[in-house]
Amino acid sequence: MATTDNLHYSILASGSKGNSTYIETAHHRILIDAGLSGKQIEARMAAINRSLKDVEAIFVTHEHSDHSHGVGVLARRYGLDIYANRGTWQAMDNKIGKVPLDQKHLIAPGSVKDFGDLQVESFAVSHDAAEPQFYQVHHDNKAFCILTDTGYVSERVAGTIRDADAYLMECNHDTEMLINGTKYSWPLKQRILGDEGHLSNEDGAEALTSVIGRHTKEVIIGHRSHENNTRSLAHLTVATLLEQRDFGVDHDFQLDDAEQDHASKLMTL
Template identity: 40%
Template sequence: MEIYVLASGSKGNMTYLKVGHIKLFVDAGISYKRIREKMEAYDQDLYDVKSILITHEHSDHVTGLRLLLKNKIIEDVYLTSGTYEALSDEVKILIKNVHIIKSEDTFDVLGLKVSTFMVSHDANQPVGYVIEDGSKKVCFVNDTGYVDQVYYDLLSNADCYLLEANHHPTKLMQSPRPFLLKKRILGERGHLSNDDAAWLINRFVNNKDSKWIVTHISEDCNSVLDIEESIVKAFDDPTKVEVFYATKDGLPVIKI
C-alpha cells in the first residue's frame, strides 16, 4: 500500500490510497486546483482515480468533490445516507454512481475490503474506515471526540493509522477562540486531544510495528512537541510505532 496525504487540518483533508492498480481517494476537502497540483507533485495521474470514500459532509472534507465530479474524474462515491443528504443538490446531481453505506458495514471497493465504524462528530452520520488488501490494514480515524471501545478489536494491529491528535487542551482553552468553539472541540462530538490519541494508539498496537500518521493537527493549539510529550506519557514502548506528522501541505508518500 502507498498512502499519500494531500492535506490535513482544519483547512482541508484528503488522502490518496494506491494498492497496485487500485486507486482511490478518502475525502476531498481541498480545492480542485490544489488536488491537481498535489497529484502532479506526487507524479500520479488524477484521471486514474474513479472512486472516493467520504467520511462526512463538512467543507474541509468535501470542498473539491464537486469539480472532481463535474470534470468526470470521480464516478463512484461511497458515503452514508446522512452524509449524502447533507451534500448540496449541485453535488448530488453530479454523482454518477452513489453507494450508500452504513456504519458497522463491510463492503468491497475495487477488490479492497472496507469496514466502517461510527465516529462521534457534529456531522450527519459520519464514519471512519478500515481498509484491507489481504495483507495490509490501514485505519482512518479522524474528526471524532472519542472512539467507542466496541471498535477496539476492529482497529487493533493495523499497519498504519491516520488518526487525529487535534489539540493540547490547555493551549486550546488559553487561545482566543470563542468559548462555544472550545466547548465543541473538547466535547464528545469534537476532536481527539493529544493524550486521547496517544492512549488509543498504544491500546491498538500490540507487538506489531505500525506507522501512525498524525492528522488534523491544530496550527495554533498544538505542536509536534506537545504530541511527542503525550506519546512518551502514554506509550509502553515508544519505539513500536513510527510517527509522521501530516500538515495542510500534506506528507510525502508512506509505504506499508
C-alpha cells in the same frame, strides 16, 4: 497503476483547513475525503507523481467542508464514484453541486466495499456531523486506518481498528492552548472538547495505546489545529505518553506527522 502488489498511501492534506488521503493497490486507486479545492488536490497528486485520472472513487467521512469541499468538482471533472452513508449524502448533497446519480453510492457504517484487492471498511464515530464514519482499508492482510474528527474512541471502535499496520490518528489540539486561547468563543471551545468534538493530543495518544499491536509499523499524527496546537507539541506529547506505557516509539513502529500544506511521500505497507 502500481507496479508492486502492495498497499500504498499518501496523506495529501491533514488539518483543520482540509483533509484528503490517497490509497492505491496494483488494481485500484481511491481517495478518502476531498477537503481541498480540486486544483489543490490535483497539485498534491502531481507532487507524489500520481494523477486523478487514475482514481476511481472518493469515500467521504462526513459533510464538513474540510472533508468534502472538492468532492463535487472532482466527481464531475473525472467521473469519480462517490461513496458516503445516507446521513452524509443528505447533509452534503446540496453543498457539492450536481453529481450524476450513477456516481452516487451508499456505504453504511459497519460495512465493507470490496474492490477485489482492496477492501474499504466503514465504522461510525462520535462527531457533530449528520452521520460521521471513518474508514479502514485492507489489502493482502495489511490494514491502514484513518481516524480523525471524533470526540472519543469507544471500545467498539478500538476493537474494530486494533492492530492495524498503520494509523492516521487525530491529535487535534493541546487542551491548555485551546482553553486559554482568545481566538475561539467558549461555546466553540466546549464543542471541540466535547464527546462530539475532536481528540486532543493526550486523547489521541491514549487511543493509540489501546489499538497499537504487533503488526503496527507506522503511526501518523494528523488533523492538527492551526490555532491550538503545534507539530512539535503534538509529537512530543504522543511520543512521551507512548514511551511511558512501554511502546517502542521509532523502534517497533515509526511515529510521523501529517501536514496541512503538502502531501506526504507515498508510503508502502
